[in-house]
Amino acid sequence: MAKLEKTLKAQEGLALAQDSAPGKGEQASAAQSPSNQVVDWLASLQWCLENQDIDQFVDLFADDGYWRDILTIELDFNSLSKSSIKSYLSHHQLSLPPLKNLALDRPDQLVITPEGRIRSFIQFETDIYRGTGVVILTDSRVTSTHSKAFLFFSQIWEVKGHEEKLGFRRPLGVPTGTHAEGRPLTWLETRNQSAERYKNGVDPTVLILGGGQNGLSVAARLKVLGIESLIVEKSKRLGDCWRTRYDSLCLHDPVWADHLAYMPYPPTWPVYTPKDKLADWFEFYAASMELDVWLQSTLVPSAAEYDPDTGRWTVDVQLGEEGTIQLRPRYLVLATGLNGAPQWPTNIANLDAYSGTVLHSSQFQSAKEWHGKRAVVVGACNSAHDIAAELVHNGAAEVTMVQRSSTFVMSSQHGIPALLDGLYEEGGMATEDADRIFTGLPINMLESMHTKIQEKIAELDRPLLRSLENVGFKLDPYPAGMLIKYFRRGGGYYIDVGCSELIASKKIKLKQGKEVSRLTEHGLVFSDGEGISADVIVFATGYRSVRERIGKLLSEQVAERLGAVWGKDNQGEIPGTWRLFGQPGLWLMGGNFFQARCFSKHLATQILLQELNIYDKNWPGRSQTKVYSKE
Incomplete structure (x- = not known):
C-alpha cells in the first residue's frame, strides 16, 4: 500500500472535508471528473464519521448499495445493505468506525466500470491501524445527481x-544466535532448530492443524507478522493431500486466481495446475517461507482442553514414532479442510455380499488397474466426473455414472473467463488489486451480478447442456451460477473439462434419478430393480459435517459451542470460517486458493490484535465484548 502521507499530499487542494453536513453545502456538479467525485464523496463520508451522523452516512449510498466491512465496524465480517445499516448498528449498539484521512489510493487505478460506475481504491487510518478499501460510485455526469x-x-x-x-x-538474513561453540549460528542451523525447539519445552503461539493451502497460507501470514506458529501435518510429505489423489486431477480454477500469499507462480506455470506439480510447490513454499512443520503428526483425539484463565490450549501431538508431545498454544487453527469424514451411503443393503472393490472418491488414485474392467461411479459432481473420465481414458470396459439428483454444469471454456476476466486473467491487474476488489463484493451483491452473467454462460453452453439433457442427464438450473453455489453449498456442480462429451456420446453410461438399493456379489441393484455388474464401485458421495470432525478431534463440548460453518448468515456472509464462531482461541481456516490467500490475512490480523490485547477491549466503534457469526 502506498504511504498514506504521500497520497494525501498528492491530493492536497483537490478537496477539503466539508464544514457542514453533506447536502447542506456545495455539492459535486454533474461536470465533475471521476476523481473529484470520489474525493468529494470521501469528504462527505469523513464528515459523517466524525459527527457520528448515521442518517447522513446512509444517505451516501445508492438504494441498491452495500457496505462490506472486514474488522473495522466490529471484529467480524459484515455485508450491510443500505436499508440495514442503521438498524444493524443500533441493534448491536455499534457506532460508525473512527476512520480518518480517507483518500484515494493510487489514483491512476481509478476506472469507469462497464456499468458506467466509478471504481476507485481508497485508504484510511485510525490510531490503531491502516486500512484499505474500494468505492464504486454512480457517476454524476451520467445521473445528473450527486x-x-x-x-x-x-x-x-x-x-x-x-x-x-x-x-x-525484510530480514537481513545474516547469522543470528549463538552456537554452543561460541560462533554465530548459520542460517541453516537456525532453520534446523526452529521446529525442533517445540519438542523441548517451547510452545508455539499458534498451532495449525493441516499443511494444505490454508494451513500454509495462514502460517506464512503469521510468519511475516512475527507470530510463531507450528504446522502439524499427518502426511509423510507436504502436498500429499493432493499428491495421493487420482492421477488426472488438476485444479479447476486457473493459475491467475490460485497464487499463494507472497509467492506467485512463475510465468511458465500452466493454466490448470496438475496435482503433483502443486504438491511439490507446497514443499517449496514452506521451505522458502521458512515455515515450521511437523510431518507424520496428528492431534491425539478428544485430548484438547482450553483454559479460559490462561488463554491457552493443552494438546497432545502424536509425532510419528517419537511419541506424544504436549503443547500449550494460545490459538488453534483448524486448516484440515471444510469437510468431515467421507460420506458413505447408509441405506444400501448387503454391502458385505459384494466381491469387487468399493472405494470412496477420496481413496481413488489411479484408473490404470481397472483397464478392461467394469466400473460404476456413484455421484455426479466434480470428482465423480473426473474419475469417470479417467476410467474411460484408461480403457475401462464399461463406465456407468449414477446421478441420483441434479447437477449444475458449466463449461470451463465459457464459464471461467466470464466469471474471472477483468480480475484474474493473463496480462490483467495485479493479484493484490484483484483480491481487494473481489473480497470487497458482498456475496448477496455477487449473487445478483452472477445471475446476469450465468444467463450469458448458459447461452454459450447451450449446445453442451442440450447434449446432456438428450441422454437423460438432469441439470440443476441454479440461476446464480457455479461460484455462488460453491459459496452457499460448497459443491453440487461440475466444471466441464471434457467429461460431459463422454456422457453425451454415451461412452459413459448414465443411470439417473435412482438410488442404489443393495449390492450383490457381482454388482449393484437400484431402487427400480435394475441391476448393473461392476468390478469396482466408486462412491463420489461427498463428506460428512466438519462440526462432527471437530467434535471428535477436540471434544463434543467444543463442537456444541460452535456457530454455523459455511453456507450463509443473515447478511449473506459465510459463517464460521476466518472469523469468530463460538470457542475462544479456536479458528477455522478453509476454502479455495483465493480464499486461502485473502482471508488468511484477516485471520492472522485478528490473532495479532488478540496478542496485542486490543482485540476484546478498547476497540473503537465497538461496544460488545464478543460477536460471533450471526445466525
Whole structure:
C-alpha cells in the first residue's frame, strides 16, 4: 500500500472535508471528473464519521448499495445493505468506525466500470491501524445527481507498529544466535532448530492443524507478522493431500486466481495446475517461507482442553514414532479442510455380499488397474466426473455414472473467463488489486451480478447442456451460477473439462434419478430393480459435517459451542470460517486458493490484535465484548 502521507499530499487542494453536513453545502456538479467525485464523496463520508451522523452516512449510498466491512465496524465480517445499516448498528449498539484521512489510493487505478460506475481504491487510518478499501460510485455526469455508493468496502490492512516484514522491512538474513561453540549460528542451523525447539519445552503461539493451502497460507501470514506458529501435518510429505489423489486431477480454477500469499507462480506455470506439480510447490513454499512443520503428526483425539484463565490450549501431538508431545498454544487453527469424514451411503443393503472393490472418491488414485474392467461411479459432481473420465481414458470396459439428483454444469471454456476476466486473467491487474476488489463484493451483491452473467454462460453452453439433457442427464438450473453455489453449498456442480462429451456420446453410461438399493456379489441393484455388474464401485458421495470432525478431534463440548460453518448468515456472509464462531482461541481456516490467500490475512490480523490485547477491549466503534457469526 502506498504511504498514506504521500497520497494525501498528492491530493492536497483537490478537496477539503466539508464544514457542514453533506447536502447542506456545495455539492459535486454533474461536470465533475471521476476523481473529484470520489474525493468529494470521501469528504462527505469523513464528515459523517466524525459527527457520528448515521442518517447522513446512509444517505451516501445508492438504494441498491452495500457496505462490506472486514474488522473495522466490529471484529467480524459484515455485508450491510443500505436499508440495514442503521438498524444493524443500533441493534448491536455499534457506532460508525473512527476512520480518518480517507483518500484515494493510487489514483491512476481509478476506472469507469462497464456499468458506467466509478471504481476507485481508497485508504484510511485510525490510531490503531491502516486500512484499505474500494468505492464504486454512480457517476454524476451520467445521473445528473450527486454520486452515491454502489459499494463501500473497508478493511483493516495493517496494525501500526506491527506491519508485515516485507520489502524495506525484510530480514537481513545474516547469522543470528549463538552456537554452543561460541560462533554465530548459520542460517541453516537456525532453520534446523526452529521446529525442533517445540519438542523441548517451547510452545508455539499458534498451532495449525493441516499443511494444505490454508494451513500454509495462514502460517506464512503469521510468519511475516512475527507470530510463531507450528504446522502439524499427518502426511509423510507436504502436498500429499493432493499428491495421493487420482492421477488426472488438476485444479479447476486457473493459475491467475490460485497464487499463494507472497509467492506467485512463475510465468511458465500452466493454466490448470496438475496435482503433483502443486504438491511439490507446497514443499517449496514452506521451505522458502521458512515455515515450521511437523510431518507424520496428528492431534491425539478428544485430548484438547482450553483454559479460559490462561488463554491457552493443552494438546497432545502424536509425532510419528517419537511419541506424544504436549503443547500449550494460545490459538488453534483448524486448516484440515471444510469437510468431515467421507460420506458413505447408509441405506444400501448387503454391502458385505459384494466381491469387487468399493472405494470412496477420496481413496481413488489411479484408473490404470481397472483397464478392461467394469466400473460404476456413484455421484455426479466434480470428482465423480473426473474419475469417470479417467476410467474411460484408461480403457475401462464399461463406465456407468449414477446421478441420483441434479447437477449444475458449466463449461470451463465459457464459464471461467466470464466469471474471472477483468480480475484474474493473463496480462490483467495485479493479484493484490484483484483480491481487494473481489473480497470487497458482498456475496448477496455477487449473487445478483452472477445471475446476469450465468444467463450469458448458459447461452454459450447451450449446445453442451442440450447434449446432456438428450441422454437423460438432469441439470440443476441454479440461476446464480457455479461460484455462488460453491459459496452457499460448497459443491453440487461440475466444471466441464471434457467429461460431459463422454456422457453425451454415451461412452459413459448414465443411470439417473435412482438410488442404489443393495449390492450383490457381482454388482449393484437400484431402487427400480435394475441391476448393473461392476468390478469396482466408486462412491463420489461427498463428506460428512466438519462440526462432527471437530467434535471428535477436540471434544463434543467444543463442537456444541460452535456457530454455523459455511453456507450463509443473515447478511449473506459465510459463517464460521476466518472469523469468530463460538470457542475462544479456536479458528477455522478453509476454502479455495483465493480464499486461502485473502482471508488468511484477516485471520492472522485478528490473532495479532488478540496478542496485542486490543482485540476484546478498547476497540473503537465497538461496544460488545464478543460477536460471533450471526445466525
